[in-house]
Amino acid sequence: MTARDVVLARLRAALAGAPPAPVHHRPGHRRQGELPPGHPELVDLLAERLTDYRAQVHRATEATVADTVAGILAAEGAAAVVVPPGLPAGWRPGGVELVVDDDLPADRLAELDGVVTAAAVAVAETGTIVLDAAADQGRRLISLLPDRHVCVVRAEQVVATVPEALARLTPDRPLTWISGPSATSDIELNRVEGVHGPRRLHVVVTDG
Amino acid sequence: MTETFLGMPATAPAGVGNLRGDEPFPVAARRALADAQLRRNLRHATGTIRAKSAAVIGEVPDWPELRAAGRAIKSDTMARLPELLEQLEAAVTAAGGTVHWATDAVEANRIVTDLVRATGADRVMKVKSMATQEIGLNEALEAAGIEPVETDLAELIVQLGRDRPSHILVPAIHRNRAEIREVFLREMPGVDPALTDEPAALAAAARRHLRATFLSTKVAVSGANFAVAETGTLAVVESEGNGRMCLTLPETLITVMGIEKVIPTWDDLGVFLQLLPRASTGERMNPYTSMWTGVTPGDGPQQVHLVLLDNGRSAVLADEVGRQALHCIRCSACLNVCPVYERTGGHAYGSVYPGPIGAVLSPQLTGVEENASLPYASSLCGACFDACPVMIDIPSVLVHLRARHVAEQRAARRTPSAEAVAMAAAAYTMDHPRLYAAAQRAAGLGRIAGRALPPPLNGWTASRDVPAAPPQTFRQWWSERSRS
Ligand code: SF4
Numbered sequence: 001m002t003a004r005d006v007v008l009a010r011l012r013a014a015l016a017g018a019p020p021a022p023v024h025h026r027p028g029h030r031r032q033g034e035l036p037p038g039h040p041e042l043v044d045l046l047a048e049r050l051t052d053y054r055a056q057v058h059r060a061t062e063a064t065v066a067d068t069v070a071g072i073l074a075a076e077g078a079a080a081v082v083v084p085p086g087l088p089a090g091w092r093p094g095g096v097e098l099v100v101d102d103d104l105p106a107d108r109l110a111e112l113d114g115v116v117t118a119a120a121v122a123v124a125e126t127g128t129i130v131l132d133a134a135a136d137q138g139r140r141l142i143s144l145l146p147d148r149h150v151c152v153v154r155a156e157q158v159v160a161t162v163p164e165a166l167a168r169l170t171p172d173r174p175l176t177w178i179s180g181p182s183a184t185s186d187i188e189l190n191r192v193e194g195v196h197g198p199r200r201l202h203v204v205v206t207d208g
Numbered sequence: 209m210t211e212t213f214l215g216m217p218a219t220a221p222a223g224v225g226n227l228r229g230d231e232p233f234p235v236a237a238r239r240a241l242a243d244a245q246l247r248r249n250l251r252h253a254t255g256t257i258r259a260k261s262a263a264v265i266g267e268v269p270d271w272p273e274l275r276a277a278g279r280a281i282k283s284d285t286m287a288r289l290p291e292l293l294e295q296l297e298a299a300v301t302a303a304g305g306t307v308h309w310a311t312d313a314v315e316a317n318r319i320v321t322d323l324v325r326a327t328g329a330d331r332v333m334k335v336k337s338m339a340t341q342e343i344g345l346n347e348a349l350e351a352a353g354i355e356p357v358e359t360d361l362a363e364l365i366v367q368l369g370r371d372r373p374s375h376i377l378v379p380a381i382h383r384n385r386a387e388i389r390e391v392f393l394r395e396m397p398g399v400d401p402a403l404t405d406e407p408a409a410l411a412a413a414a415r416r417h418l419r420a421t422f423l424s425t426k427v428a429v430s431g432a433n434f435a436v437a438e439t440g441t442l443a444v445v446e447s448e449g450n451g452r453m454c455l456t457l458p459e460t461l462i463t464v465m466g467i468e469k470v471i472p473t474w475d476d477l478g479v480f481l482q483l484l485p486r487a488s489t490g491e492r493m494n495p496y497t498s499m500w501t502g503v504t505p506g507d508g509p510q511q512v513h514l515v516l517l518d519n520g521r522s523a524v525l526a527d528e529v530g531r532q533a534l535h536c537i538r539c540s541a542c543l544n545v546c547p548v549y550e551r552t553g554g555h556a557y558g559s560v561y562p563g564p565i566g567a568v569l570s571p572q573l574t575g576v577e578e579n580a581s582l583p584y585a586s587s588l589c590g591a592c593f594d595a596c597p598v599m600i601d602i603p604s605v606l607v608h609l610r611a612r613h614v615a616e617q618r619a620a621r622r623t624p625s626a627e628a629v630a631m632a633a634a635a636y637t638m639d640h641p642r643l644y645a646a647a648q649r650a651a652g653l654g655r656i657a658g659r660a661l662p663p664p665l666n667g668w669t670a671s672r673d674v675p676a677a678p679p680q681t682f683r684q685w686w687s688e689r690s691r692s
Contacts, residue, residue: 001214004309007467009215010522011290017217018528023284027276029479030269049492103506106423106457125267126485126493139507140456140498144449162493163478171439171474172303174504177481177497182449184411185489186362186378187385189253192407195361195415196422197449197496 033125033160042124042158043205049127053180054193055201060152062090062206069093069116069150072202078113081150082142086135087116091152101142109141114148115198120175122158122203123165127180129153129203130165132173140174149198151178155207218311219575220520225313225344227520227574229558232581236556246553249384254544260490261541268486277479278598282535285471286525292437292470293516299440303502305512312519317348319515320429320462324354327460327511329427335444335451336360337431338376338538339464339517341560345429356429357421359450361414368395374554374562377488377540382553385410411448418450428454428509432465433537434480435514438473441501442514445484445494455498461509467516468534480537487597488539520573529608533569535598542592542602548585557582564592568605576613577620583609 001009035042047057060068070093073081080097082104092098099112118136119129129151131137143149159165169175182197193199220227229236240246265271285292297307310316324332332349334340334356346356358367365380366373369391373379380388389405396417403413430451434443442463444451455461471480485494503512525531543549543563554562559570559579567586571579583606592602 002309003311003315006214006311007309007516007518007522008290008293010217010311010518011293011467011525013215014217014522014526015287015289017526018531020283020287020528020531022287023280026280026284027273029273029277031478053491053495110419110423123493128493133504133507140452141507144452144456161478162481163475166474166478166481171436171441171499171501174501174507175497175499176452177493177499178495179491179493180495182447183495184361184407184448185257186360186365186380186448187388187407187410188249189256189378189381189489190407191489191491192411194408195411195448195450196359196418196453 031161031163033164035160037159037164038156040155040207042160043155043207046122046124046127046153046158047203047205049124050180050201050203053127053183055127055180055203058202058204060204060206065091065152065204065206066093068204069152070095072150072204073114073148076113076148076200078148080112081114081116081148082109082112082146083116084136084138084142086138087118088136091116091118101138104142106141106145109145112146114150115142115146116150116152117143119151119153119157121165121168122153123162124158124160126162128165129178130169131176131178132169133175134173140176143176144197147198148200148202149178150202150204152204152206155205158205217522217526218518218520219523219578220573221312221314222574222578224317224348225342225519226560227342227570228578229556231558233556233558233585234581236558237552237585240552240556243553245384246382247551249382250550250553252384253378253381254550257490257544261487261544262490264486264490264492267492268482274479274482275597275599278483278537279535281471281476281479282532282598286468286531286534288472289467289470289525292472293467295437296435296440296470297516299436299438300502300514301440303440305440305502305514308513308515310515310517310519313343313517316343316464316515316517316519317345320345320464321348321352321354323460323462323513324349324427325352327427329354329425329460331355331357331421331425332427332429333357333359333421333425333454333458334363334428335430335446335454336363336379337429337464338560339431339466340429341373342466343464343517343519345464357418357425359418359421359454360446361411361448361450364414364418365391368392372555373560375540375543376538376561376563376565382555422450422453422457426458427460427462428458430454430461430463432463432469432514433484434477435465435470436472436474436477437470439501441474441499443477443497443499445481445497447489447495449496452496452498455500456508458509460511460513462513462515464515464517467518467521468536483597484537484539487541487595523575524569524572527572530568530572530605532600533565533572533605535600536565536569537598538565539597541595541597545591545595546586547589547591548587552585557585564602564606565600568602568609571609576609577616580613583613
């Protein structure tokens with residue numbers, strides 16, 4: 001008998017000895033929020049919740065994204081940032097050195113001052129952005145090693161609830177759910193921002 | 209050994225891992241109670257988290273429905289556990305991962321050690337994981353000449369301080385900032401001697417300390433909070449980004465997961481991702497959640513392993529009443545509300561699973577006789593049940609395990625203690641609602657009249673107080689108990 005056979009046989013024996021009642025239906029829960037994706041009040045809620053967890057939120061239009069991102073980077077003195085290969089040309093900031101990710105080695109990424117990505121979806125109620133490694137977001141590594149993450153979210157990507165976000169995502173991509181900058185509650189259970197992930201998180205929300 | 213015997217539910221083997229303490233709970237707890245600093249640290253930390261958690265749970269309009277859904281999903285999972293594990297295995301394999309099965313801690317440690325050896329690495333980085341602590345993986349790796357590096361801040365504090373974890377979520381909860389600073393100054397190579405005890409400064413010191421490790425280590429070991437059977441997706445919930453580092457940077461990723469962590473569908477994640485952070489750290493959402501399904505070409509580890517661990521879980525599943533302990537999502541809310549935990553701390557429980565959930569899980573994993581004092585490590589006040597996001601009825605399981613302890617002692621022809629006999633009677637009464645209600649009413653009167661219960665519960669109150677008003681009653685229970 002392999003370990004697999006043993007474990008499965010043990011579990012079947014456990015259930016046969018004391019059969020559990022089958023669960024025929026699951027109690028319902030709230031799947032959708034009251035507001036449709038992209039509603040201005042949802043965008044406001046996302047901004048409020050992100051700010052509550054020390055992310056910085058900026059507003060832009062599709063036409064002003066590049067300038068907004070450039071302003072954020074300049075204000076913090078960031079000189080060189082990485083971008084994923086599929087970041088829209090119109091979002092690329094001027095005034096900084098842009099390094100397009102081309103399987104850059106980790107130690108090179110760790111030296112850069114920041115990263116600019118898109119997002120796959122955002123959850124207003126929890127203040128969360130989700131990356132799914134699409135071409136405009138890039139490999140997981142590029143949004144992890146640089147100390148500053150600027151993430152551009154389109155208003156129509158903002159949903160109210162976690163179940164709504166899951167319905168828009170697919171499990172065959174690696175997913176990273178981000179709610180504020182890196183933090184820890186390990187010291188006296190007080191939240192402190194800034195451990196291993198990017199210590200600064202800027203979210204730019206565009207409204208079309 | 210016959211094949212039939214091999215295929216029967218089995219408890220976790222002794223002599224490996226961290227499920228059994230060196231001494232019974234009352235002995236360890238007595239020492240902890242003498243430590244005033246420990247109690248101050250715990251009171252401050254658990255009070256902070258309770259307030260945060262209550263606030264963010266209050267924002268969720270359908271919290272009761274979410275809890276009920278969480279419980280239903282877990283019950284359904286347990287009823288179909290063998291099939292769901294086979295489905296998970298097939299999905300992970302189809303996505304390029306490799307699945308291993310381990311009947312117990314010894315086997316799991318050997319599988320992981322062999323996998324690390326095969327890569328040629330002599331160091332692994334670890335994301336905080338209860339399962340690997342349970343099986344004593346670090347000790348096994350060290351014995352094989354492989355250095356395990358804990359990357360979670362609290363685990364790092366514990367590892368550097370040569371200490372033991374004392375809380376599921378915050379293993380160093382028993383340490384305050386001044387003590388953490390001392391550990392760092394003493395044990396962290398190259399640390400700035402001017403380090404202050406500001407939490408932000410301590411976190412920054414950990415960041416500097418671990419950067420080089422993250423960038424140069426080729427193998428990582430993680431646990432998993434959830435595994436989705438239908439898709440093969442694994443999820444790790446964390447705060448600091450050390451999890452993302454371990455899940456993204458190395459060439460090889462080995463995940464060790466208790467078999468009860470599987471959930472049926474992708475959609476089910478929506479329930480647990482709402483329950484866990486609010487009940488656990490008191491956040492609307494933890495800073496980072498990573499999900500991966502097998503191997504993604506060009507992104508993250510290209511060798512992905514999943515070790516499915518039994519180690520006593522089949523024995524827990526075999527107990528009709530006790531199996532709900534397998535529903536636990538390790539949020540630690542029950543610890544944070546427990547009057548006993550708040551006074552004794554986690555070390556007194558002897559196991560990696562402390563607090564109320566530990567008191568019902570550890571004895572079932574090891575066999576009740578090997579952790580016989582744990583089901584008594586509670587005042588049955590019920591706060592844990594109220595706090596549990598998946599509605600595990602911990603008080604009922606405690607009472608049930610006390611009865612099992614009595615029955616097993618009787619079967620072994622040993623005379624059960626007076627306390628054990630009283631508990632068996634209590635278990636019987638609590639299984640019979642009308643009797644229980646009558647006894648409770650009488651108990652309420654009894655508290656005023658002189659803290660005694662009517663038969664059959666009087667054997668129990670002879671040695672302690674009636675369960676209510678946690679702070680005073682536990683202390684009183686304690687002082688009476690230590691005198692007897
Ligand atoms: S038993 Fe419930 S409250 Fe306790 S850690 Fe598990 S899920 Fe959380």
